[in-house]
Amino acid sequence: MKRIILTSILFAAFLSACAPVDLNASMPPFDPGIDPNAWVHIPAGEFFFGQYENVVSTGSYEIMITDVTALQYACYLNAAVADGTLKVEGDSVLGYYPGDEFRSVKHELNIKAGDWQYIPLTDPSQRVKFDGTRFTVQTGYENHPMTMVTWFGARGYCQYYDASLPSEIQWEKAARGTDTRPFPWGDEIHRENANFYASRDPFENMSSFGSRTSPVGFYNGKTYNGYLTLNSKSPYGLYDMAGNVWQWVDDALEGFSDRFMKGGSKDTYDMNLRIWTRNSAPPMYYGPGVGFRCVKNP
Amino acid sequence: MHFIKERFNYLFKSTKGLIFVAVAMIALETAFFGMLSGPMAEYGIRDVVIRIFKMDLVQAEREGRIIILYHSIAMAVIAIETYMVTSTLMMKDFYKMAVRVLVSIGYIMVMIFGMGFAYWGHNWVLHGLFITGLALIFFAGVLLCVALWPWNTEYYITNKDYARSKGGVDIERLAFFTTAVTTVLSAFFGAIPGSFFGNGFVVFLAENVIRLPHKTTLQYSIIGHLHIMLALIAIMITLIVGRWLNFKGIWHKMAMPLMILGCIVLNLGVWGVATPLEPVAHMIIYVGATPSMLAALFLLIWSWNKFIKDGTNHLAKPTFFHKLSAMVRDPLKFGPTWQMLFMNFTTSGIGIFMAIELDKIFRLWPAREERIELTGHWHALSAIIATIILMYYGDMVGLKGKTRQLYGWALIFSSDIALSAVTIFEMKRLFISEAVQQPLVNGLMYAIDFGLGLLLVLLAFVMVWRLIDLFKSKGRWTEEGTQELTDEVAI
Secondary structure, eight states, rough: HHHHHHHHHHHHHHHHHHOOOOOOOOOOOOOOOOOOOEEEEEOOEEEEEETTTTTEOOOOOEEESSSSSSHHHHHHHHHHHTTTTTTETTTEEEEOOOOOOOOTTTTTTOOOOOEEEESSSOOTTTEEEEOOOOOOEOOOOOTTTOOOOHHHHHHHHHHHHHHHHOHHHHHHHHTTTTTTSTTTTOOOOOOTOOOOTTTTOOTTTTTTTTTOOOOOOOOOOOOEEEEEEEEEOTTTSOOOOOSSSSSEOOOOOOEEEEEESSSSSSSSSGGGGGGGGGGEEEEEOOOEEEEOEEEEEO | OHHHHHHHHHHHHHHHHHHHHHHHHHHHHHHHHHGHHHHHHHTTHHHHHHHTTTTTTGGHHHHHHHHHHHHHHHEEEEEEHHHHHHSSSSSHHHHHHHHHHHHHHHHHHHHIIIIIHHOOOHHHHHHHHHHHHHHHHHHHHHHHHHHOOOGGGGGGHHHHOOOOOTTTHHHHHHHHHHHHHHHHHHHHHHHHHHHHOOOOHOOOHHHHHTSSSSSOOHHHHHHHHHHHHHHHHHHHHHHHHHHTTTTTHHHHHHHHHHHHHHHHHHHHHHHHTSSSTTTHHHHHHHHHHHHHHHHHHHHHHHHHHHHHHHHHTSSSSSSSSHHHHHTTTOOHHHHHHHHHHHHHIIIIIHHHHHHHHHHTGGGGGGGHHHHHHHHHHHHHHHHHHHHHHHHHHHTTTTOOOOHHHHHHHHHHHHHHHHHHHHHHHHHGGGTTTTTGGGHHHHHHHHHHHHHHHHHHHHHHHHHHHHHHHHHHHOOHHHHHTHHHHHHHHGO
């Protein structure tokens, strides 16, 4: 009898691992009330960069207070496809990139000039939909960060609006301010500070689809249907600089085709939300936990 | 007072007592600090532990804490291997005692003061004592090399069943000596960059810089150090297992020179990453790893053959099932070589597959995915080495009958279930996308938690049993006090 019970438990555990995941499960319709079109001014000056607090200086710049949302990106696609900046080919949106200088360093990819994929259209995790004529956003995801976007697609969006992706230094300064805090809001992290792996936010279900994105600016101190968030903006007033989605930054190192990503995501443990933590991937990579925001340099 | 003195003498002067203390220290540290790891954080246990024990965890110092944690566990493992070597091979009593005193004081200082420094604020006295502990272990290593000197005629052998030179030099002893010398030298590859980076506390984990195209010599040195030290611990435990099982005959004669060759070439390759040879260092490492792994394979072939012969010699015509049954009859002696074979799935296989497909597959994924594979496969190797040590420990404390079967098979099954799940977890991106992976991840996590949990529970039972035994006036410990491993080598 004991053997039957043990075998049944193991079998049930195995079956639970095979359960299908509903990628279109309903999304709680929370409105944080943060304007994704708002930008904030970051003054010129020194700050502590990286884990070991090297003093680095930047000029002044403006940066979006939230990640680019799915709705913003859909609007961009409609405009850019209409004016011929972008084209739809097969199941991808493509745009031009002038290429990287190739130095034949070990493991370096040759990123040549030409059309590169901005976003995939048929991937089940893609929340921006294309009906053959117009781009729309899956209901419930309008104010969520744009994901499933390559570095090319992130760069293309920013450039279209006369902006650019932030450099890693600009990104860290905007997240950290002028002190040495490890998180945008301070020294400690709690579950109500940010959307990270198993943070028990209203958007995740760890027995099914796992962690999902939260609306931009969600962690602003408001209570949503009984779920109290902590106001987790950075010293300059930016939201989601830790958790939710990794954010592409602009930097490219010599002989290294990867691009860096910052901030951690809904899929990472809290230590990856520390401001100096880096992730990287080739610029053609896209995923459900990767987004971006833009800066404007004077 | 006499009560304490007797127990103290057993725990700190006898081979089995010393090994018991080191295993217990590792068990305690693993169980306690394991509560701060990822899954425990998920359940909220980490926060409770931090609060109750008043830990002082600065976010920017996480990498430094982990480095000290790894070192403190590794030093205790090195101490265990040192006790085994000094109990198995002939050497002068002075060296045996000096090596054991140095390594024991060293690893206990590293564990207590290192962890105190890392997790409970920065008392610099503790840091100094931690470094002192490491230095003592280094000196113990140097003394061990002297003690193992294979060209001392006292240690020459005449028995032609074992690998020996024409003049009588014990080639197995030479293999132990080579491993010990290269371990001491390879410690420099961590100590020098450690002094440099530690001076300014600019610490980093190798897996976090692995993708950067331009690494400094000292960064390469750190990467090389962690790889070679783990490889050398694995080589040493393979040699120890060979001695325990009384490895001999033609397979022994082929294996020992290969072990020496592999060990030297492997070291040259790993040291090469910190030199202009870096572009070809990996090729040298592959060349070195091959003979070492072949030598382990020869041990496996010889031992499995021996188990079959010993277990079926009463049968005129043993069937396949008779042979299989004989081979696996004693899980504690079958287990170590099985785990070495299993390692090819969790560590070597993954490593080789990653090396071959690095640019085509793994470098197209985010660095954090590659990091999972990197950390996963060497954690798996460490766990395998730990289970082999525990199998030997089970044998040396005299487990018999059903207890021996239960302990041995539980060690094999629990670790293999956990490490198989770890390996699938590492490679999951090959067959499942991020968006739909959660149920699979949950299933794998259950398997990992079940396997590792069972392993720790098993270890806890053994430790409690041994602790209770210590309170008995005629306990098992009274017999173990004078026993040496060399007297218990399989016949």
